[in-house]
Amino acid sequence: MKKTGAQILCESLIREGVEVLFGILGGAVLPIYDTFPKYPQLRHILVRHEQGAAHAADGYARATQKAGVCMATSGPGATNLVTGIANAYMDSSPVIAITGQVARPFIGKDAFQETDITGITLPITKHNYLVTDASELAKTVKEAFYIAQTGRPGPVLIDIPRDVQQEEAEFAYPDKVDLPGYKFVSRGHSVQIKRAVKLISKAERPVIIAGRGIIISQAYDEFKELAEKAQIPVVSTLLGIGSFPGNHVLNFGMLGMHGMAYANLAVQNADLIIAVGMRFDDRATANAKDFASQANIIHIDIDPAEIGKNVPIDIPIVGDAKSVLKTMNKEIESRNHLDWLSQLEQWRSEHPSLEIRQDDELLPQYVIRQISEVTQGDAIIVTGVGQNQMWAAQHFVYTKPNSLISSGGLGTMGFELPAAIGAKVGCPEETVWCVAGDGGFQMTIQELATIAQEDIAIKIAIIDNGYLGMVRQWQELFYGRCYVDTKLWNPDFVQIAEAYDIPGVRVKHREEVIPAIQKAMDYPGPFLIDFIVEPEENVYPMVQPGESLSQILELPKPEAVSRY
Amino acid sequence: MSNTKHTLVALVEDKPGVLNRAASLFRRRDFNIQSLAVGCSEQPGLSRMTVVVGGDSAEVEQVRKQLDKLINVVRVTDITEEDIVTRELALIKVKATASTRSEIIQIVDIFRANIVDVASDSLTVEVTGDEDKVNSLFELLRGFGIKEINRTGRIALTRGGI
Numbered sequence: 001m002k003k004t005g006a007q008i009l010c011e012s013l014i015r016e017g018v019e020v021l022f023g024i025l026g027g028a029v030l031p032i033y034d035t036f037p038k039y040p041q042l043r044h045i046l047v048r049h050e051q052g053a054a055h056a057a058d059g060y061a062r063a064t065q066k067a068g069v070c071m072a073t074s075g076p077g078a079t080n081l082v083t084g085i086a087n088a089y090m091d092s093s094p095v096i097a098i099t100g101q102v103a104r105p106f107i108g109k110d111a112f113q114e115t116d117i118t119g120i121t122l123p124i125t126k127h128n129y130l131v132t133d134a135s136e137l138a139k140t141v142k143e144a145f146y147i148a149q150t151g152r153p154g155p156v157l158i159d160i161p162r163d164v165q166q167e168e169a170e171f172a173y174p175d176k177v178d179l180p181g182y183k184f185v186s187r188g189h190s191v192q193i194k195r196a197v198k199l200i201s202k203a204e205r206p207v208i209i210a211g212r213g214i215i216i217s218q219a220y221d222e223f224k225e226l227a228e229k230a231q232i233p234v235v236s237t238l239l240g241i242g243s244f245p246g247n248h249v250l251n252f253g254m255l256g257m258h259g260m261a262y263a264n265l266a267v268q269n270a271d272l273i274i275a276v277g278m279r280f281d282d283r284a285t286a287n288a289k290d291f292a293s294q295a296n297i298i299h300i301d302i303d304p305a306e307i308g309k310n311v312p313i314d315i316p317i318v319g320d321a322k323s324v325l326k327t328m329n330k331e332i333e334s335r336n337h338l339d340w341l342s343q344l345e346q347w348r349s350e351h352p353s354l355e356i357r358q359d360d361e362l363l364p365q366y367v368i369r370q371i372s373e374v375t376q377g378d379a380i381i382v383t384g385v386g387q388n389q390m391w392a393a394q395h396f397v398y399t400k401p402n403s404l405i406s407s408g409g410l411g412t413m414g415f416e417l418p419a420a421i422g423a424k425v426g427c428p429e430e431t432v433w434c435v436a437g438d439g440g441f442q443m444t445i446q447e448l449a450t451i452a453q454e455d456i457a458i459k460i461a462i463i464d465n466g467y468l469g470m471v472r473q474w475q476e477l478f479y480g481r482c483y484v485d486t487k488l489w490n491p492d493f494v495q496i497a498e499a500y501d502i503p504g505v506r507v508k509h510r511e512e513v514i515p516a517i518q519k520a521m522d523y524p525g526p527f528l529i530d531f532i533v534e535p536e537e538n539v540y541p542m543v544q545p546g547e548s549l550s551q552i553l554e555l556p557k558p559e560a561v562s563r564y
Numbered sequence: 565m566s567n568t569k570h571t572l573v574a575l576v577e578d579k580p581g582v583l584n585r586a587a588s589l590f591r592r593r594d595f596n597i598q599s600l601a602v603g604c605s606e607q608p609g610l611s612r613m614t615v616v617v618g619g620d621s622a623e624v625e626q627v628r629k630q631l632d633k634l635i636n637v638v639r640v641t642d643i644t645e646e647d648i649v650t651r652e653l654a655l656i657k658v659k660a661t662a663s664t665r666s667e668i669i670q671i672v673d674i675f676r677a678n679i680v681d682v683a684s685d686s687l688t689v690e691v692t693g694d695e696d697k698v699n700s701l702f703e704l705l706r707g708f709g710i711k712e713i714n715r716t717g718r719i720a721l722t723r724g725g726i
Contacts, residue, residue, distance in 0.1 A: 122585060123592045127635040147635060181577055181638040305629035308622060 005134035005165040006035040009098070012141035014041055015173050018069050020425055021098075022047055022056040022418075026073025027113060028100025031165035045425065045454055048446035050077050052418035054084020055444070057095045059422030062405045063380060063430070065218065067094040067148050068422060074100045075113030078159070079120065083412060086124040088155040090409025091239060092216065094148040095155040097121075103163035104132065118159050126154030132161070134169035139177075146177045151184030152303040153216060184302060188319030188327060196274075196298045196315050197331045203272035203296075205340045206232045209255065209284075212239035212408070213277015213301060213321045220244070220401045222325035223276065229329065231336045232274065233344050235263040237284045238393055239408040240277070246377070246398040252344055253353070255549070256284040258390040261351035261541045264549040266344050270295045277301060277321045280310040281409065290548030300324050353541050354394060357555060361534035362510055364388070364463045368395035371433060371461060374517045379431040380405060382420035384440035385413045386470035388463040390539040392435045414443030420458045421450060431459070431521065438464040438490050448500040451526045459520045460504075460528040462493055465535045473538045477553075478545075497528040504528035569598065570624040570644045571720050574613040575605060577636040585634050586613065595619075595627045599717030610638065614719045643722055650720040653690070654698045655680070659709035660687045668708060675701045686711055 003011065009032060013021075020043045025033045036044055047053045050072040057068030072081050078099040088095040102111040118128045127147050129140050137160070144156040200206060214223050223243060227234050227250050234244050235255040244251055253260035255267055264286075267273065273295045278284065285291040288310050296314040299307055300321055307316040317324055356365045368391045371379075377399035383389040383406045398404055405423055407415040420434035441462055451458065463469075472486040497504035507516045507529055520527040540555040576582050583602055590597045598616040605612040617627050624642060632640045660668055665687065672679060672689050675697065681688035691701050695718060702713065 118581070119584070122588045179635060182635050303633070305626065305633055307629075309626060312622075 001171060002168045003171040004031070004035070005137050005160065005167050005169065006031040007038070008134060008137045008169065008171050009141065009160070009165070010035050010039045010042060011171060012138050012173060013069065014039065016141065016145045017066065019043060020045060020060065021069045021071050022053040022060070022422065023071030024048075024050055024053060024073070024077060026077050026100065028074035028077075028102060028162045029071060029165070031162060032071070032098075032100070032160075045421075045450065047418065047450050049444065050080030051084050051414070052421075052444055052447045052450065054081045054095065054097065055087065055412070055415050055418035056422035056425070057097075058084060058088045058091075058093045059382060059405055059419030060426040061088070061093045061095055061422070062419075063402070063423035064426035065216075065402070067096050067145055068426070069096045069098065071098045072100070073113065074102055074117070075115045077113075078117040079115055082120060082124070083410075085121055085155045085157065087407055087410040087412045087415060089124045089126070091407065092153050092212065093155065094153040096144055096148055097155060097157040099157065099159045100165070101130065101159045101161040104161045105163075107161065117157065121157050124155070125157050128157040128159070130159045131164055134164050134167040137164070137169070138171060138173050142174050143177050143179060147179070147182060185304075185318050186302075186320040186323050188300065188317040188324035190327070192315055192317045193324065193327050194331070196317060197328060199272055199296055199298060199315065200230055200232075200274065201333055201335070204337070205270045206230070206272040206274060206337065207266050207270040207295075208232050208234045209267070209273060209275045209278055210234055210236040210240040210243045211276060211278025212237070212243070214240065214243035215402050216277065217302075217321040219322035219325050222322055222329060224248075225329050226325055226332060229334055230332050231341065233266055233341060235259070235266060237278045237281065237408070238406060239404075241393055241404045242398045242400070242402045252348070254393055257286060257543050258394070258539050258541065259543075260353040260394075261552045261554060262344055262347035262353065264541075264543065264552055265347045265351070267292050268548070268550045273297045275299045275301075276325070279306045282310070285311060286543045286549040287546060290550070351541075351552070351554060353554070355555065359534060362508060362513070362532065364391050364465065364531070364533040364537055365395050366510060367461065367463065367513055367531045367533065368392050368435070370513045371435075371517055372396040374514060374521065375431055375433070377403070379403065379433050380423050380427065381433050381435055382406070382416050382423055383435045384416040384437045385411045386437050386440065386468070387465070387473065387537075387539050388435050388437040388440070388469070390470075391463065413437070413440035416440060417444045417447045417460070418450075420460075421447060421456050424456050424458045425454075434458050434460045436460060436462050437469060438462055438466065438493070439468040439488060441493070442490075445496070448497065448502060452500045452502055455525055457525045460526070462528070462530045463533055464490065464493065464530050465533050465537065466490060467535060470539070472536070476536070476538070477542075493528065493530040502526045502528055504530065506530045506532065508532045568618075568644070570617050570619070570642055571648065571650065571718065572615040572617060572624075572628055572631070572640055572642050573720060574615065574631055574640040575607075575638045576602075576611050576613050577638065578604065578609050578611045579636055582611070582636045585636060586615075586631060589630055589634065590627070593626070593630060595623070601717035601719050603719070614717065616718050643720060647723045648720050649723055650694050650718050651692055652695055652698050652716055652718050653692050654702070654713060654715040656689045656691065656702060656705055656710060657686050657712040658689060658705045659685060659711055661685070664708050668705065671701070671704050677701060
């Protein structure tokens with residue numbers, strides 16, 4: 001039966017299980033939007049800026065572990081998606097971006113709102129398509145979802161000229177894809193796995209680094225089994241938080257630039273690193289040359305191009321974490337590493353990286369700790385980027401799988417609010433806390449209107465220190481405390497929220513923190529809390545840029561506090 | 565093994581933008597690509613791409629793996645260590661006068677190259693061979709004055725087999 005391109009798109013999306021799209025309409029996607037009333041199964045959430053649509057789709061994808069879809073018109077609509085697409089690409093998130101394009105006869109003519117979005121997104125998508133015939137559309141959607149969600153996930157963009165949306169073609173949704181150039185290995189090489197098992201059985205000081213790959217492949221049980229059976233301490237990357245229970249006796253927290261001192265010391269003193277689903281990002285390894293220099297490294301990852309990219313690997317295992325760990329666990333012998341674990345515990349007591357200093361001011365770490373206490377970890381935390389992100393990563397105890405959503409690779413300020421929208425829409429039963437900085441919050445603040453219009457019951461905690469805090473911290477530590485343009489004049493965020501019909505409170509004192517969080521939790525709809533915190537609080541521990549993971553700058557002792 | 569030239573041969577889908585995808589990848593990851601040649605293969609719908617890349621083996625392996633990740637790239641092989649035939653083609657327009665013309669023709673003959681265009685003040689020479697041969701001829705002709713040169717990138721196949 002013949003259908004228009006727009007109808008074919010909607011039918012195809014439904015067959016891919018899509019329930020929600022985030023987007024803004026415009027001239028080049030009007031034929032698609034015009035068909036939406038015929039497909040009530042597709043819920044469209046109107047955002048206020050296309051960047052918000054891409055981040056919302058990303059948040060949705062991370063929370064639900066299925067593809068998130070965003071939509072924009074041609075030209076500026078499409079280019080506004082770019083930051084969100086790049087963000088999804090860096091963090092391997094399956095986002096499908098659908099853009100309208102000018103009609104085929106106008107392509108290449110610099111027509112109104114024309115932009116080469118497939119060209120622009122070439123290096124930030126896993127793949128992209130310009131659909132030049134309506135008969136290609138169903139096949140393209142099928143391929144796009146397959147590519148986005150399999151292997152190492154990533155964003156795929158589909159650019160559809162306006163006249164292709166209106167053109168009629170026979171519709172038959174394909175059962176399978178034909179992609180001769182697309183391959184991924186799920187099962188690890190058995191010889192490599194055997195070699196790895198042998199190394200693990202001989203290791204005296206092993207450490208596992210848990211990455212987001214464990215979450216993507218949903219290998220929580222297999223991963224836990226490995227750690228427990230072989231009694232290996234676990235540290236995680238920022239995005240690996242939520243792959244292993246935060247309160248587990250073998251969990252030694254996040255490693256890296258703002259990782260726990262004991263996590264970094266464990267890595268630097270290890271004789272074996274087992275890296276699972278992570279990519280040796282510079283924020284995790286610090287100076288790669290000095291990274292874990294005493295250790296052999298086993299690297300399990302589904303993307304062969306990640307093997308040896310940043311750090312030389314002794315035993316690469318290309319495969320899906322769940323499958324590889326399952327095979328590995330059959331051969332792993334029970335071990336204990338009592339001496340090694342007690343060494344780590346000793347480092348933990350000597351370097352209490354999570355200690356919050358005593359202060360009369362409201363400290364941001366305390367705020368995060370209380371959100372953790374009040375929710376008892378039963379929440380999805382969506383963070384911004386910078387100090388708020390690091391404190392949220394450090395001080396919330398993530399006991400639930402996949403409970404942290406954060407912009408890791410790209411470090412996109414403004415990710416938090418729209419991504420929290422996406423997470424809440426995808427998981428309406430979950431409590432979703434958006435932890436924002438006062439700087440980043442204003443980068444996507446317009447999405448408060450989306451929240452109000454769709455009554456999206458997220459809880460917003462602004463960690464408000466009146467600065468672009470992480471940049472100020474770098475200025476303090478590395479630029480002689482010369483605060484160039486990091487001081488922020490801020491509006492009254494509570495009044496702003498009220499203007500959007502969202503209730504909120506301002507909190508300035510410790511004793512108000514818990515009641516405010518409780519009030520937000522009790523309120524059935526969206527709620528905002530503006531936490532006015534100590535303006536010049538720093539994130540510790542810190543490994544300075546260029547230093548090795550062992551060079552850890554810790555919270556100055558009380559007597560040394562009068563620093564200036 | 566360090567900093568040698570590697571020859572990668574990729575079988576790619578014959579679709580619009582594939583060359584752009586490969587070129588964009590090389591630029592974006594700062595890979596040191598020395599030449600790139602693309603043409604149709606024996607299989608309909610597939611093209612063969614020959615990439616000459618400089619760097620140590622780890623860097624070249626990154627190029628190979630990143631290229632292989634492109635959805636439109638079916639297979640990439642590093643054939644540097646294998647027994648291969650490589651060829652380049654060059655067109656060289658060299659200045660020629662009545663007194664130098666016969667000497668140029670002699671050199672061209674020795675190289676088993678061809679004169680493909682004759683003008684009053686120049687000869688255009690077509691030479692095919694591996695990179696060294698093309699370079700050698702170029703060096704010999706340089707003394708006469710080169711007006712223009714145009715070279716293809718390297719193309720390569722493994723010998724025998726398959």
